[in-house]
Amino acid sequence: MIRVILPQHLRTLARVEGEVQVEVQGPVTQRSVLDAIEARFPVLCGTMRDHVTFKRRPFIRFFACQEDWSHEAPDSPLPEAVATGTEPFMVIGAIAGG
Secondary structure: OEEEEOOHHHHHHHOOOOOEEEOOOOOOEHHHHHHHHHHHOHHHOOOOEOOOOOOEOOOEEEEEOOEEOOOOOOOOEOOHHHHOOOOOEEEEEOOOOO
């Protein structure tokens, strides 16, 4: 099971509290984790990535093992600690301003 931490606004939309867990078949990548999240919580489709291009939405960041994975290739394997459930995959709502 992959542990996922969603930002508050997405947890509210999905009607969940705290950390969620998803099952990923095959390699654990950003794409496979996001596919699993959207399959389990269809209301989140299009909130983290575009419906058509599947590119990350602006102001959404992805973290694994305290590292920003937002600009990594979607099919790059995530760290072993995320794949084994030791560390969570984090979806963060970025803040902009000055």
